[in-house]
Amino acid sequence: MVQIIVHPQIALVDEPLHIRVTGLLPSQLVMLQASLTDERGQLFQSQVFYKADEDGEVDLEHAGATGGDYVGIHPMGLFWSLKPKKTFSRLWKRNVINNPFRFQLEVYDTKQFLNHSPDNPMATETVERWYSIPGVQRIQIREGRVRGALFLPPGEGPFPGVIDLFGDVGGLIEFRASLLASHGFATLALAYFAYDDLPKKLDVIDIGYFEEAADILLRNPKVLGPRIGIVSVSRGAQIGMSMATFLKQVAATVCINGFFFATGIAIKYKNEIIYSLAEFPERLRTNELGLLEFCFSVGNPQEEANKHAFLPVERAQGHILFIVGEKDHIFHSKSYAEQAMEQLRRHGKSNGTLISYPGAGHLIEPPYSPLCVASWNPFISKPIWWGGEPIPHAEAQEHSWKEILKFLRRHLTSTSINKL
Template sequence: MLQLTVTPQSALVDEPLQIQLTGLHPSQLVTFRASLINEKGLLFQSRAFYRASEAGEVDLEKASALGGDYVGVHPMGLFWTLKPQKVFSRLMKRDVINTPYYVKLEVYNSAVLDFSVEDQPLISTTVERWYAGAGVKRIQIREGRVRGALFLPPGKGPFPGIIDMFGGIGGLVEFRASLLASRGFTVLALAYFGYEDLPKDALEVDLEYFEEATNLLLKHPMVLGPGIGVIAISKGAEIGLSMAVHLKHITALVCINGPNIILGGAHKYQNQYFQTTLPDNEKMRIEYFGLLSMYHAVEMIQGKAVRNVLPVEKFQGHILFIVGENDKNYNSKAFAEEAMEQLKKHGKNNGMLLSYPGAGHLIEPPYSPLCFASWNPSFPFPLLWGGKYISHAAAQEHSWGEIQKFFRHHLIQNRAPKL
């Protein structure tokens, strides 16, 4: 009797699954297909070909995929190779509390190259992938100028507090914040442009807005204090680094694929303006398939005086730089290496760099699909992010554990006593 078993059937998106198929003929060739419909009604799908063992079984923890979207032993490969039917669409969960992604897993006889309505699976099941664990609470934040969503873990607390920011996409992005809250952090997903009554763009960054958000989070009874952490990617990482330099309550900072310069928008703090370095528009390139690459427009030019390097050596807390060496948006590795060198020159050892070969720009929680390129509201062409499936997936899995260890170490074990 054919049986498809997935354990657990319902889990957080950063949890691996055990997928086993039994009851096949010995050496039978089958196609595994994963698919989901996102909140906009768009289809994402993946497939891989497997051959059953002599016992008529396929265990994805042991079996090697023969082809399809990946080759080799990759138990979660069907998840991190999910691709959009509508090209350059990014899978990004909006309602993180009330609904999961429902991922349908189907098995077809032989190797199916193109799926049609006539194809009938031998067996199928559906799994739930959640972005918030049981008991996580979401609170909409509209206090003073601050706009965002606060996520509280279950339990009495207090818990270490983190501000979570994304990059040039704008708006309010919550999926990483809700997942961190599920892992025991009080997290403020912070919008800073392109949302409600906030500025339409990030051409001028007012650090006092982020100071207000920091103070709001710190005063919450579910936040441990006396300092908080910041996790941010791309433009958000640039702002996070600037926050660390100027705001005293930032204790731990995770920068994912961001610059160590003020890039494309001045920063303002207490009536002081910190000038920007503008990308060299002549060096923007349209790559294959009409994708816009920012890489050469913002690449590092050592010793170029006009660049406004952030004085990272002023930060009294700890920094974790996470970079993808196949990032096609920024030369993130060079940015991070220069920041690490700045710290070293000033006799500081409060920085750590994790550099991942083959990883792209959008390093997200484990088992998230690689987004090689996607549309951005600020540009007329899809932006190229980079990344290679297997390497990128490994980077996401490893960095997620390191991020949590980093925050727990510097926001709990090493925290200074409250005054």
């Protein structure tokens, strides 16, 4: 009897799985399919071809795919190669507590599949992928100006505190915060526009709002003080770096594919203002697929007249980890991170680390998340090209996540915080 054997069947989304198909004929050609319907009813699928070994088995840890959505040995490829049936859809988890993604794995005989007469699959299996472990607590935050959701790990704590920031899609995005809480960090998923009673759009980046959020997090008795960490991406990384620059509460900042100057919007902290660099909408490109490329429309503080738009990153008291994808089509992320690193060095600072990933795009997310090359933004009339190549992007996500967790643990323990 043909079987799909998965271990473990129930796991966090960042945990690798061991997938095997047994009971096949020796050298039988089969097609493995993974399917997921997300919370909005959108279907995502991957399809990969394999050849069974002499014992009639396909073990994804050792067998190389012969075709389909990837080729070669990729034990978790069925997950990171998922593609949307509806063009330009992005997969992200919205309800993260007590509600996993359920993936359907199926195996078909290749001949039947290629003859367009796939009868019932030879075997099926369901896999649950969770964004929170049992006991993670979600607390809605609506205090003062601050809006968000706090995720507390199970146990008494105190736990290292982290603020999680996303970019220009707005709203409240929680999947990374709940996953960080599952790894022992009290994490505040922080909204800053287009959510609840917050402004519909950003007119100015007021770091006072984010300082208020940091203070709320630090007042929680289950949060280890006196400083916190930040995980941030895109516009969020600009804000994360601004917080690291101006706020003494920040001990460790992860900036994923960000920019470290004011562009389009001024950055304000108390009486200090970083005025916006010029933007160049005439440089905005639409590629041959009709996708917007933003990277050419954003100015460069090293090249344009207004060099004062760059954040004084040398004032950051904590540690900074820059993570960049070299196939990012939103920003020249590697160049911007290198400029920030150079600015730190010029001022005798050694608190920055840069990890650059060839082939990775803009949306570097937790491991085994499918690459989103392009998707819609609710505030823009055309889909956006985020960039990235499937295999190197998947490798970047797996490696960078380990580095993020290691970085936060290293710099947010009571010993390391008190040394700052």
